[in-house]
Amino acid sequence: MGIAALFQRLATGGRAATDGAADAASRVLIVGSPNVGKSALFNRLTGRYVTVSNYPGTTVEVSRGRSRLLGDEFEVLDTPGMYSLLPITEEERVARALLIEETPRAVVHVVDAKNLDRMLGLTLQLAEAGLPLVLALNMADEARDLGIRIDVKRLEEAIGVPVVRTVATRGDGLAELIEQIRRVRPVASKAEVDYGPTIEEAIAAVQRVVKPAPGLSARTRAVLLLEGDGEQRARLRRTGGDGAVEQVSRIVSTTGARLDHAIHYHAASAVKLQVDCLLAEAVTFPPERRTGVAEWLSRFSMHPATGLPLLAVVVYVGLYKFVGAFGAGTLVDWLEGTVFEGYVNPWVNGVLDALVPWQVVRDLFGGEYGMMTLGVRYAVAIVLPIVGTFFVAFSILEDSGYLPRLAMLIDRVFKKIGLNGRAVIPMALGFGCDTMATMVTRTLETRRERTIAILLLALAIPCSAQMGVILGLLAGHPWALAVWAGVVTGVFLVVGSVAARVMPGERPRFYMELPPLRFPRPVNVLVKTYTRMVWYFKEVLPLFLLASVFIWIGNVTGLFEWVVGVVRFPVRALGLPDEAAVAFLFGFFRRDYGAAGLYDLYGDGLLTGNQLAVAAVTLTLFLPCIAQLLVMKKEQGWKAALATSAFVLAVAFVVGFLLNGVLVLTGVQL
């Protein structure tokens, strides 16, 4: 943001700032999905004097500027990305609010000409809303290079709005676009979508209830009300009172009862069908380039009957064999057993003994819990090789395009337990880093969805480091690994289902575009793994060193022994040896640090297969790390963050206790 814009924003108290009195009759709104070239077009149309401000009450930015090309009386607005008139994210809500509130002279819908099938749905909705619309087919050069032929005239006739080819980055088509912006008028009903007899009947009934209002057409408002749009409902309550809302609710419930799916599903299908007709009429695509095998494999990976066995193979080969056996077995044995235990630690202790006369200082760097002998050893010799191999496996999956397909597969399970399908994205991210994933939960629709997702992330989604170390720990005990996976998945499903029922809400809605499935490129895998390892090492090493310092302070003051003594009681209740109390104490700092502590105990032969399973389950379900706790506080406030943590801690110990009890009673040896 420029200095002038900053002063202007301060002067207007952070409200959307405009250059002088903005005249609604000369306002031009640029709308469209993210990354279609809206900002490039906005920059072309405006110039240097642009203000960027948050939309009131949100963190969503809106850019405004006087138009250099249209004339100074025109104000151009660059709106946040939107996919549909029925908003899901805050950005979409703001974009729609601008469409309604700003009463624009013209609305330019910018679309990516290469992906018209995904873009024209919004065009139809905007046209149906009666907005003065111009359709800009941006990136027209790239579409042409790909062999996509668009008959602009036919498209214009079919939708009933002016259509212009543009290349915003070069300014191509700008003169024609400006001409159309000057001439455009609100469209007639030519572009109305046919929603089928049941919904059309309902639309007509709702239209009789809603009163005329500026902004969206009565038909669009009726469709949005039928789809359950909260803002439109609130608007109706303001203008028509509770009676009107009740009337609409009755129409919605009778219509819903006559349909086999939710109304918004049928409405979206009708729009998609109309888009397909438009494409068939006005667009010629090059011959399909996707190979049959890739398409078949893509479907195979998403269908529950075939996708779940494929997932089991991926977990077995990629995680169990590669991360567990190779990373945690071969690499850690060599680095920890040979390099650190054989050379580094004896050398560090020898140097300290020779140079430092004070035991207390020697303990800070060496000995049992020293920064070098514990902190660096855990980070370099235990966590890094395991996390490194995990990152290789993860990068291969990521580069192949498997992850979004996995998200679609998991989405089916999510829907069954009543969660929002969009929660798949933060959950998938949680396997990388729970802290970042907690922040991503803000993309979820409601507070209810966010609360459930944050709880599940804190409870049952292990981050990459923790999962890597636990896989390494259980690599020699396949049955213990199976019990761990089963119990953690079970806790996830049970807690998720219960939480979704305790906090009832709207049925989930999830849509995701799938990139093509492809063979992973070795260079990409190498770069991704290296980048992640550098990032992880930079983050984890200082924390591990800090933990060693805290332990040292605890040892010096006697606090460490006292706390370990207290933690011993719940640890004994889990059927674990007293020494495991230290690992759990480490776990309060970082869960992977705690898992590395268990790894040490296992190396010393102190844990049986059963104890490994119980300890791994309890530590996986354990408290979130400090960074995650701080983000939870930021997202939910202290009360909710502490309540979530207390719940998670209780569940971790109760599940661990029950698992130990079951194993003891049944006499099973893992």
Place this chain on the structure above:
Amino acid sequence: MRCDFCGNEFDEGAAEKACAACTLLGGCKKVKCPHCGYEMPRETRLVKAIRNWRARRHDRSKR
């Protein structure tokens, strides 16, 4: 750059816009896809240097 999750292509400027509301103020050293929210570690200077060097070599060979 390309999102590793949804395959969406975007420039780092757009990614910074998606991070505007974040509490870590960019301290995480990650790039966030403005489309789906997926976060990827930012490329290290070494990787960027190698990429630039390869691009320059490619340009020279084309001339």
